[in-house]
Amino acid sequence: MKLTVVKIGGNVIDNPAFCEQFLKDFSDIPAPKILVHGGGKIATQVAEKLGIETVMVEGRRITNKAMLDVVTMVYGGLVNKSLVARMQQFGDNAIGLTGADGGVILSKKRPVKTIDYGFVGDIEKINSSFIASLLAQDIVPVFAPLTYDKEGNMLNTNADTQAQAIAVAMTEDYEVNLVYCFEKKGVLSDPEDDDAVIAVLKPADYEHYKAEGAINKGMIPKLDNAFKALTDGVAQVTICHAKEVKLAVKDGIAGTKLVGA
Numbered sequence: 133m134k135l136t137v138v139k140i141g142g143n144v145i146d147n148p149a150f151c152e153q154f155l156k157d158f159s160d161i162p163a164p165k166i167l168v169h170g171g172g173k174i175a176t177q178v179a180e181k182l183g184i185e186t187v188m189v190e191g192r193r194i195t196n197k198a199m200l201d202v203v204t205m206v207y208g209g210l211v212n213k214s215l216v217a218r219m220q221q222f223g224d225n226a227i228g229l230t231g232a233d234g235g236v237i238l239s240k241k242r243p244v245k246t247i248d249y250g251f252v253g254d255i256e257k258i259n260s261s262f263i264a265s266l267l268a269q270d271i272v273p274v275f276a277p278l279t280y281d282k283e284g285n286m287l288n289t290n291a292d293t294q295a296q297a298i299a300v301a302m303t304e305d306y307e308v309n310l311v312y313c314f315e316k317k318g319v320l321s322d323p324e325d326d327d328a329v330i331a332v333l334k335p336a337d338y339e340h341y342k343a344e345g346a347i348n349k350g351m352i353p354k355l356d357n358a359f360k361a362l363t364d365g366v367a368q369v370t371i372c373h374a375k376e377v378k379l380a381v382k383d384g385i386a387g388t389k390l391v392g393a
């Protein structure tokens with residue numbers, strides 16, 4: 133059976149009209165389906181209002197106790213529950229989850245090497261049968277980028293990584309289609325030109341664009357996750373504009389399609 137996993141980034145969630153249109157389009161995608169959301173931009177804004185400084189290293193948020201409280205409130209509360217309510221309006225019977233709920237995504241606090249990321253979790257295990265049981269009831273799971281460990285901590289986990297890990301875990305029972313949605317038309321060969329979309333991206337091309345600097349910043353961890361999903365058994369991986377989610381799911385012709393070597 134086919135399963136669609138869609139990840140939606142913080143720049144889309146932060147724009148109410150854009151986000152609402154995305155959720156409307158998402159509601160037209162046939163079940164079974166899963167939504168994974170980010171919200172990094174909103175966490176940064178809320179932290180600033182509270183006088184808490186944001187520090188990012190290689191696209192990952194340094195998460196001290198004060199920042200953990202912010203991301204738990206923002207991702208697990210505000211963003212997750214607002215999405216769920218809007219999805220209910222559009223007819224998707226959504227259920228909002230952090231990785232701690234139902235013990236669904238167990239992780240391990242990232243060990244301190246040169247950098248102490250604080251309360252950041254690296255995923256160890258996903259309870260795919262719990263997720264499958266929700267899907268079997270026609271429920272749409274909506275995951276916040278939060279996981280938990282065996283020591284009783286909530287942990288902050290990058291949403292792109294979480295989407296990849298969920299998609300891979302679900303390949304046990306489903307043919308999985310993973311779509312990363314964001315605010316650009318796809319992976320661009322020239323980051324200054326919004327229309328320079330790379331239609332099909334191979335690992336060798338990725339290395340080339342990365343080396344010349346055309347692919348940089350947040351796109352690097354996103355593509356590392358996207359290629360890992362493909363290597364680990366996800367049938368189709370696309371990176372596209374949130375406005376094109378239906379096209380990407382239907383026939384994979386939107387944005388950038390990833391292919392193996």
Ligand SMILES: Nc1ncnc2c1ncn2[C@@H]1O[C@H](COP(=O)(O)OP(=O)(O)O)[C@@H](O)[C@H]1O
Binds near residue numbers: 172313321322323
């Ligand atoms: N070649 C590229 N094509 C598209 N976006 C790129 C590229 N290189 C860097 N980026 C940047 O990567 C960002 C996406 O990564 P990120 O901010 O982590 O997204 P999200 O919050 O959706 O996960 C884009 O907003 C863009 O600024």
Ligand SMILES: CC(=O)N[C@@H](CCC(=O)OP(=O)(O)O)C(=O)O
Binds near residue numbers: 142288290
């Ligand atoms: C550990 C870590 O960095 N977690 C991310 C989780 C949110 C996220 O990934 O949001 P976007 O998809 O909108 O970027 C963060 O706190 O920014």
